[in-house]
Amino acid sequence: MSAIVIGGGLMGSASAFFLARRGVRVTLLERNRIGTGATVASFGNIRRTGRFLPQMPLAHHSRALWAEAEALLGRDVEFRATGHLRLIFGDKGLADMRRFRQAAQPWGLDIEELDAAQVHRRFPGLGPGAIGASFSPHDGSGNPRLISPAFATAAARLGANVVEGAEVLDIAVTDAGFRVQTARGSFTAAQVLNAAGAWGGRLAERFGERVPIRPHGPQMGVTEPLPHRILPVVGVWAETGHGGYLRQVERGNIVFGGGVARTDVDLETGHAQYDLAGLPAQLASLIPLFPALAGVAVIRTWSGCEGYVADDLPVMGASATTPGLFHAFGFCGHGFQLGPGVGDVMAEMMATGRGLVPLDPFRIDRFPTG
Incomplete structure (x- = not known):
């Protein structure tokens, strides 16, 4: 199985790592440098207080992964459970x-x-x-400058192809899956994960899926x-x-x-x-x-450039229009805590079709496409 992950922030780099860990052949594409978008602008808050309650299973799963991050990635990402x-x-x-x-x-x-x-x-x-x-x-903080590069480096050790400076110019459905044309060349895979942050709405719209998302800077x-x-x-x-x-x-x-x-x-x-x-x-x-x-x-x-969806909830899960396409974007300034969990959950969904936690409130088809 092969997959392309578009977006090298925390969501994309974590997804690439967990996909590679499951034996998927992964290419991670980032338009600039790994972790230089919304992730590096983050405050670094790892909190569950005040969250949308149906998001709590994902938040719990992610909190458990934060505790394992140093062992998983081989690097201290400064997770501290200080409360x-x-x-x-x-x-x-x-x-x-x-x-x-x-x-x-x-x-x-x-x-x-x-x-x-x-x-x-x-x-x-x-x-x-x-x-x-x-x-x-049991909550606390982590270092936004360390976490995405740590996931991307760990993914590369598992065989992932990490390509920076690879702005997406075109994406097309093929008989074998997808072809993504970038500033660094063309890449093909059976699946694509749209983890493009504030640009995720533009990518989704190429497949007839409109999301009311606006970019803002914290x-x-x-x-x-x-x-x-x-x-x-x-x-x-x-x-x-x-x-x-x-x-x-x-x-x-x-x-x-x-x-x-x-x-x-x-x-x-x-x-x-x-x-x-x-x-x-x-x-x-x-x-x-x-x-x-x-x-x-x-x-x-x-x-930094963050994507804010109209209902203040992210878009996560399978595309409603295109088999093999998946989304994980629009985390509205509160995605840092969720990042490792998002990566694991999306990787499991793409590799096996199984959901580790409920994602129904975050489906892309909650928005009208007309």
């Missing part, structure tokens, strides 16, 4: 948290509810004005190093608008995001920009989470 703390500053946030906590328990996620005293005792310096929080002790930054005092990933049950989030890496820098609207991105170039005019408001949204950020220098900001 996910989500602060509460008002009655609406408290109600939202309790509603989610109760609804998530039948799906296998049991998060702790902390009152104000517990937050301040267990996490000094975080959220001094918080009235409570949720805490998921607003990310990192501070100068500070004394290490924050262990968990920190977010907020936002009362209104955009909630900020932050984490401290082992070198002491604070990585942050959220708090402001994402920017628009032109798919023709794929170049996403950070809007510096929004930096003061973004930092102001983070001060209630961690007041020690006041006066700290921001040393770098960045963005």
Whole structure:
């Protein structure tokens, strides 16, 4: 069996690895460099709190694979199960948290509810004005700069052909499967996986499958190093608008995001920009989470091209129009945690036709094609 994976981000590189692990002859095509799209722009959050509940089986499966990542890939990708703390500053946030906590328990996620005293005792310096929080002790973070190259390198060790600079120019159905013409030549295989991120909608439309997807750029930054005092990933049950989030890496820098609207991105170039005019408001949204950020220098900001589907859910599964074509794109800025699980689930579906977890809510034919 042979397969072409289009897109060398976390979803595509993980899929290529798990396909190769199942003995499939794989070619991984990336238009730029492996892991330089939405994945490298990611915050690195590995959290299950706040997810769309039918996505939870996939999230659980992926969390288990994150714990095995170093053994699977032969490289430390800086997965750290430091916990996910989500602060509460008002009655609406408290109600939202309790509603989610109760609804998530039948799906296998049991998060702790902390009152104000517990937050301040267990996490000094975080959220001094918080009235409570949720805490998921087994979640945490990983390094977005390491994970895709690690999967691609491991896939290559298993025999996968990894081709960078291979922008797709044309794709056609043949008697034997598919022929994909790229800037680096022509490739053929029996199956194709569309893991092209924000460009996934364009590829799907070639096969009569329209997805309402728009490209946006997250607003990310990192501070100068500070004394290490924050262990968990920190977010907020936002009362209104955009909630900020932050984490401290082992070198002491604070990585942050959220708090402001994402920017628009032109798919023709794929170049996403950070809007510096929004930096003061973004930092102001983070001060209630961690007041020690006041006066700290921001040393770098960045963005990346992410695909956001109209219903804020990804597209995953088999094509509804074309046998042998599969999709895994449009993860709407919350796909980092899911990445290893997506790769394993898609590889199993392509190699055996079997589903490891339910994917029905993410079918591409939930959208009208007309």
